[in-house]
């Protein structure tokens with residue numbers, strides 16, 4: 001949970017302007033131990049990069065050194081914090097650019113920040129999985145008009161992150177834990193562990209307790225707005241908004257169920273209401289379909 005808080009805080013920092021980021025030295029200090037610790041045995045050899053322009057004319061070469069154990073390749077999980085830092089010793093980079101397939105861009109969620117104490121960083125929280133071949137260039141001047149480094153190929157792999165739990169998964173996790181969450185007889189959408197005839201997905205939609213027998217909730221009677229109609233209102237779980245809920249009608253309980261016309265059904269976040277003419281004998285049932 002502490003990590004999550006740090007992550008959210010850093011997102012706030014990164015979405016703000018570069019100038020803001022440059023003032024947040026604690027941000028960099030907090031991040032660097034993650035990489036120093038995890039990749040400490042993996043130091044890259046210094047990379048020789050030549051500044052094009054005045055420095056190449058004078059025959060000087062400039063050593064660019066990834067710091068904090070960085071190498072030319074890196075892997076990060078989508079949604080996790082990432083930072084890759086470099087410097088150009090003894091010169092200072094004032095700006096940097098990144099190109100992917102010849103177009104100046106960076107993977108979604110990443111940006112340059114710095115330099116800070118001579119260190120330039122590519123960082124943020126990547127969101128789109130993929131392998132990115134990023135051609136980096138450093139510049140000695142902020143206007144990027146002169147003093148450009150040779151291109152440096154940095155390959156970043158953004159691995160897919162774990163999907164966040166669905167509302168249904170969160171629902172069953174409030175009733176079971178540990179190994180029980182892997183037991184299909186308990187947690188499957190079609191399971192009925194309390195044997196009340198209401199499958200788990202229906203318990204979820206109706207916000208019932210799948211571990212204790214329930215009766216179907218809902219209010220049934222004459223429609224107060226039209227005495228020629230029957231009204232059946234069923235409360236719904238607001239967390240089940242993505243689940244399709246509807247009524248079916250039939251002349252017997254065995255076969256021939258058909259969907260009730262949508263004009264006779266009103267669904268809101270917290271309820272679904274059936275309102276149909278009082279005519280003959282009919283059966284109605286609630287139907288839920290979860291993708």
Ligand SMILES: [Ca+2]
Nearest residue numbers: 192194196198
């Ligand atoms: Ca049940």
